Amino acid sequence: MNFNPDVFPQAPSNVYRWAPVFMEPMNGSGERIVVAVAASGNGSSHVEQTVTSQVIKCMYGEQSAVFAGLAGLVAEDLQEYFATGGMLESWIAPFSGASLGPIRPACADSVEEAARSGAALVASLWRRPPDSAVAEVPEEDAPTVEVERWLNQIRYAVLQKNADIPGRFNYELKRHDGISTRLGYVGSRIVANFDALVPGANLSRKRQHAKARLLDLQIVRDFDSHMFGARAYELMLWLPTIESVEYSDKMIGASNSAFAELEEFGGKHDIKVRGFNRADEAAEIILHAEA
Structure with a gap:
């Protein structure tokens, strides 16, 4: 053969x-x-x-x-x-x-x-x-919530209810060691940072960015506790709702898992980590603290 x-x-x-x-x-x-x-x-x-x-x-x-x-x-x-x-x-x-x-x-x-x-x-x-x-929709074509927009939404919601609130948004704090740290909000009774856990391919990077904002809060609190006194320190994160039609269950679950990790990390350092999907909810925390 x-x-x-x-x-x-x-x-x-x-x-x-x-x-x-x-x-x-x-x-x-x-x-x-x-x-x-x-x-x-x-x-x-x-x-x-x-x-x-x-x-x-x-x-x-x-x-x-x-x-x-x-x-x-x-x-x-x-x-x-x-x-x-x-x-x-x-x-x-x-x-x-x-x-x-x-x-x-x-x-x-x-x-x-x-x-x-x-x-x-x-x-x-x-x-x-x-x-x-069918290929998944690229992240750049999907609806997103930018961190700057999230901060501005919270600022607008706060100032709508109290234009004379004793605090400043997007505040650059110059510490006495010469290092500057930018914080989302610095008030008389609460210091907050803001970020957004938007689902998608870059979620891991967003999680690390949010953790960096959490560490900024920790550093400022520990370094300047004698100046700030008894203040609350919080990281306020935007999260998608479970009803968000633009994201799959897997994507929403990934954001929630990232939030749980940050919440646990913050708890170990006595910093509150909260999740919101509406700016007025986050604004109420600031208003209540400063009242």
Whole structure:
């Protein structure tokens, strides 16, 4: 029998490296679910999420939003890590319940195909997306709430009710060590910073930005406590409502998970972290404190 090599298709010539990303549904339990597969190589990378929000809802019911949010944060953190040129083996998970599995090679026509081939091997809950799947709307085309706009909305709501409030918005505080810190509001009884946890691909960066504002409050309070005296220190964050039609359940869950992390961090440093979806609610906190 004559063998004709032309009968068989050529194997893919590109070699990629991929690894599963595990997450514990209950932190410390040891139980692990593959929530994503990450692949990189040949100057490209891809993160394939392997559990849909619908599946998570079926599995965890009322607790699904938290798990979906954390799974989304893991994928976003990996995407941003790859965007900065990070290597797959050096990635560090953003929280203790997530971890990277063993790294394996794969021959594929594209990095997306390498990740999906890996998902088919290790993720029982993953289903290959159809070729006609509709792409997600880019973040720049989605409605957003800018931090500056959030601050201005709160300022307007406060001054509408009390134009003589004893405080200043967007205040640059010059400490006696020569360092300047800009704060959202500095009043006689409350000091506040403002930020917005807008869902989307850059949520991890927004979370870090909000944490920086939280640290600014901590530094000012600890450094100048003798000058400020007994004041309240708060970080006031915009959050999407659960009824927000412009965001998916997964995106809203991710924002809520980021908020829970910041709330816990603030609690350890005696700084209140609050979430709002309306400026007048945040304004009432300031007005009540200054009354």
